[in-house]
Amino acid sequence: MKLALTIAGSDSGGGAGIQADLKTYSAHGVYGMSVITSITAQNTTGVLGIEDISPEMVFLQMKAVFEDLYPDAVKIGMVSSEGIIKAVAEGLKTYKPDKVVLDPVMISKSGSHLLKPEAMEALKRELIPLSLVVTPNLMEAGALSGMEIENKEDMKEAARRILDLGARTVVVKGGHLTGDALDVFYDGKEFYEITSERIDTENTHGTGCTFSSAIAANLALGYDLLESIKRAKHYITGAIKNSLDIGHGVGPTNHFWNLRIGGDARER
Ligand SMILES: Nc1ncnc2c1ncn2[C@@H]1O[C@H](COP(=O)(O)OP(=O)(O)O)[C@@H](O)[C@H]1O
Numbered sequence: 277m278k279l280a281l282t283i284a285g286s287d288s289g290g291g292a293g294i295q296a297d298l299k300t301y302s303a304h305g306v307y308g309m310s311v312i313t314s315i316t317a318q319n320t321t322g323v324l325g326i327e328d329i330s331p332e333m334v335f336l337q338m339k340a341v342f343e344d345l346y347p348d349a350v351k352i353g354m355v356s357s358e359g360i361i362k363a364v365a366e367g368l369k370t371y372k373p374d375k376v377v378l379d380p381v382m383i384s385k386s387g388s389h390l391l392k393p394e395a396m397e398a399l400k401r402e403l404i405p406l407s408l409v410v411t412p413n414l415m416e417a418g419a420l421s422g423m424e425i426e427n428k429e430d431m432k433e434a435a436r437r438i439l440d441l442g443a444r445t446v447v448v449k450g451g452h453l454t455g456d457a458l459d460v461f462y463d464g465k466e467f468y469e470i471t472s473e474r475i476d477t478e479n480t481h482g483t484g485c486t487f488s489s490a491i492a493a494n495l496a497l498g499y500d501l502l503e504s505i506k507r508a509k510h511y512i513t514g515a516i517k518n519s520l521d522i523g524h525g526v527g528p529t530n531h532f533w534n535l536r537i538g539g540d541a542r543e544r
């Protein structure tokens with residue numbers, strides 16, 4: 277059995293954060309574990325409140341996981357404060373996982389700050405250099421690189437600048453552009469354009485979380501990074517195509533779409 281860890285915030289509505297990550301891990305047949313950094317009271321319409329876990333407790337969760345159930349891959353999502361970021365960095369330096377996917381979560385689709393603006397520099401300084409791959413969306417890539425991104429060439433320039441921050445590799449996600457859903461992967465040598473059709477749906481809550489945890493799941497399964505990104509793209513495309521029209525706002529991705537057991541159950 278392969279093991280994967282998510283270090284992220286809890287979304288009570290189950291669409292993003294820890295809940296999306298653990299569903300993604302299960303859908304890949306990977307044993308999922310969690311280090312919870314914050315609790316959000318959240319649903320498909322937005323974020324009602326946020327309460328951070330203490331940095332000491334974040335580190336203790338990492339200790340509990342790494343000293344007993346060492347993960348094959350790690351995904352990092354919402355880390356809202358400098359204290360939490362430093363605790364996660366300390367955990368990574370102590371336990372040295374080599375497959376770390378960093379989704380630099382900043383603002384939810386509903387507009388809530390999941391990263392305190394004053395913690396941005398700590399995120400760049402402490403976590404980017406410890407990650408195998410960073411997966412910003414357009415807004416996050418713009419904030420990290422200090423430029424506006426409007427097209428594919430801008431995505432590539434932002435990717436170059438994010439590598440200059442110390443990232444080993446980066447995927448700039450084009451989910452918020454128009455046209456095909458194009459993501460750009462840059463490994464410092466070559467650019468790879470990873471594309472799918474754009475799916476016409478309002479229900480895209482948790483897309484970034486699902487994509488980054490699918491990369492981590494595939495890394496845990498032993499695929500190389502490029503193959504893991506391609507497989508994650510396939511997974512997120514199916515999860516959006518079959519996304520769920522539940523709740524009163526932006527519905528979540530669907531993690532049952534390619535599960536044999538889920539398919540069988542629906543057919544019975
Ligand atoms: N409407 C869509 N159709 C197809 N793929 C999409 C769509 N929206 C987002 N994606 C894909 O989902 C993944 C997550 O991207 P994005 O939604 O930009 O992340 P975030 O949730 O961090 O803003 C990327 O692979 C992106 O290309």
Ligand SMILES: Cc1ncc(COP(=O)(O)OP(=O)(O)O)c(N)n1
Nearest residue numbers: 285292293384385481482483484485
């Ligand atoms: C607890 C928590 N973590 C991360 C996010 C952001 O997730 P994302 O996949 O980018 O989805 P949207 O918020 O953009 O729908 C979150 N909302 N909550």
